[in-house]
Amino acid sequence: MENKKEEMAMPKDAVPVAKETKAEAKPMPEEGRAEHKEKKIVIPGDLIAEGRKKLGQHVFIENGKIYSDALGITYPNSGTAYVVPLSGIYLPQRDDLIVGIVERETIKGYMVDINSIYSCYLSADKCRDRLEKGSIVSAKIDSVNEVNEADLFDVRVFYGGTIIRVVPAKVPRMIGKNGSMLAVLKEGTGSSLLIGRNGWIWSKGGDQKKLAEAINLIESEAHLDNLTVKVEAFLKGKKVNE
């Protein structure tokens, strides 16, 4: 039943990050790739575009020019000016699927740690099961207010399993384009997986050691190309070429 849940949650979650994972395509011939995937490292204050362009994330306008506000990667040939940051904390956004840990119980609900600035309040009416300190839940963000406090809905409780923590900025690479990387990870390790947008990954069963290694590999090479192929090779026990 858990598997079904993940399948349901995954495609929806993959939609908002699809843009950022543009680079995550199947291997293409070298020449064809260069023009699509020309990328550039930018640091805060670097010029991204001079003219008018659609604005994406982590950019700002000053005197009609577009600048980066973070350390990250940009794609100069893209129609949208945006920067994929290489680090940063998680700020909740509507409809994000997250993994949380119950921090404490209050009179009529629970406080759930979601690896963000604030913990979330979760009303006891919203969940059928009784939770306790340390329970692992997955939930979606219902709404976020102006000081980045979030409300949760669609809460599910997980029994057992462990949580692997990664940098939230690298979660899109963990999921891959249309969930390709997630599928590779599930197949290669045989684990049940749920990747929270907040950088926490719940996993149970399968080859946990291999999973942790694969996730480490993705995290350390999140800015490189052809990662899915590399991880697939790694999980199959082939030697990963540097």
Add this chain to the structure above:
Amino acid sequence: MAKKDEKIEYVKNGKRLDGRKVDEIRPLKMKVGVLPNADGSAYLEWGQNKVLVGVHGPKEALPKHKQNPYKGLVRFTYRMATFSVPDRKNPRPGRRESEISKVSGEALEKSIFLERFPNCAIDIYVEIFDSNAGSRAAGITAASVALADAGIPMKDLVCAVGVGKAGGEIILDLNKDEEDAPDAVDIPIAIMPRTEEIVLLQMDGPITKPEWNKAVKLGIQGCNQVYEAQKVALREKFAKVEKGK
């Protein structure tokens, strides 16, 4: 160090005591992401100065009465290790450290999009392990790099350098011997290099107006040299991207 009645030539044939030119900074080396438990970190060696910076946050600002619902808070802590100077330094934070923490935090504040983090605080801890004049400039430079490493949205990096006068000459990036000159003037300056907006400017000692103009000009030029080193340090962390292209 100079004896009282002994006259030292601080600039001789265009070269200084340590062999540098008047507009040359000391060798500068930076490394990003050195502390695994901090959100962002940097280690800097600038001449004899050694600085380690850790950035934590943004996180909820506590105590609650310090929170500002319109913008975030920058809490900068400058601390000198007891062994950072020739005589043991009392570890108790003194007037000098409080002042440097205040002005450095305010300098960095200018570059951060604080309005995106209402009720939050960003903690910056600057630890000076070895000090040889210009440690506040080193602290600000390293802290700005650490902030970028932490993924905190910023308008620009902040780079700082010390400029001043020794033996009647305007020189860049003074070391301790030059700072101890009888007529020494020390002007730490920090700018945001893209707009050349000055975010920190202090001065001690007497200086004439033409000298001042020359010093500020030289300071901005020095900051740009520091900026290049900052860029290299940040890009180095992801050098693989360019290799993989």
